[in-house]
Amino acid sequence: MGAVHEAFREFQYPTPPSARPGGAQAKFLAEVNAEEAERNKDLVLAEYRRYQQGEMPSGPGARDLISFFASVDGKLARAAAEDPTVVGSDQEVRALLAEVAGVLHLGVANYCWFIDPSKALCLKLAGTPNATKPPAGMCDSARCPQATHHPRHRPVWAESVRTKQVFIGSIGRNHKTEKARLQADVDRDVKVLASIDAAAAA
Numbered sequence: 001m002g003a004v005h006e007a008f009r010e011f012q013y014p015t016p017p018s019a020r021p022g023g024a025q026a027k028f029l030a031e032v033n034a035e036e037a038e039r040n041k042d043l044v045l046a047e048y049r050r051y052q053q054g055e056m057p058s059g060p061g062a063r064d065l066i067s068f069f070a071s072v073d074g075k076l077a078r079a080a081a082e083d084p085t086v087v088g089s090d091q092e093v094r095a096l097l098a099e100v101a102g103v104l105h106l107g108v109a110n111y112c113w114f115i116d117p118s119k120a121l122c123l124k125l126a127g128t129p130n131a132t133k134p135p136a137g138m139c140d141s142a143r144c145p146q147a148t149h150h151p152r153h154r155p156v157w158a159e160s161v162r163t164k165q166v167f168i169g170s171i172g173r174n175h176k177t178e179k180a181r182l183q184a185d186v187d188r189d190v191k192v193l194a195s196i197d198a199a200a201a202a
């Protein structure tokens with residue numbers, strides 16, 4: 001079949017997007033993204049409900065997240081004042097949380113709220129300030145202003161402390177610098193654990 005004939009046929013009977021080369025992958029990707037968006041909304045909703053119970057997030061980005069949740073409180077209160085049928089249902093709250101759910105990335109030991117790339121410590125460390133998402137394996141959540149820690153991350157930090165302490169115990173006396181470096185890491189992890197506990201109990 002000639003190219004002109006083929007083009008004419010495509011005009012008469014357009015190929016559905018999913019049947020075009022790459023169409024199936026694009027469709028699959030869109031489905032994955034949609035599922036991720038829903039999962040993120042569920043996670044943010046769960047954190048918002050914890051915040052309402054007084055269980056706060058911790059970490060360098062906690063203050064921003066708490067003020068965002070406070071702004072959601074305000075929006076709900078204003079909406080309820082205008083319309084008494086607004087009761088802060090999960091559905092209503094999910095709609096208000098969509099904004100931050102869209103920028104949430106799940107780290108192993110933290111949540112990453114990738115709102116402003118210029119504040120992302122990982123991008124500074126990687127030397128890629130214009131990247132549109134965080135690079136894998138570069139997160140330093142204890143120091144990044146876009147990171148928060150939550151009770152679900154506690155086991156990872158606790159395990160990190162345990163393994164580093166075991167390692168420090170196995171280092172010989174002659175390796176003082178290495179020992180001191182690891183001890184500083186442990187101290188930082190212990191601080192993160194303490195702040196998770198303190199914020200959750202607030």
Ligand code: SF4
Pocket residue numbers: 107110111112113114119120121122123134135138139140141144145146147148
């Ligand atoms: S350092 Fe971690 S929390 Fe900060 S932007 Fe990068 S991935 Fe997100």
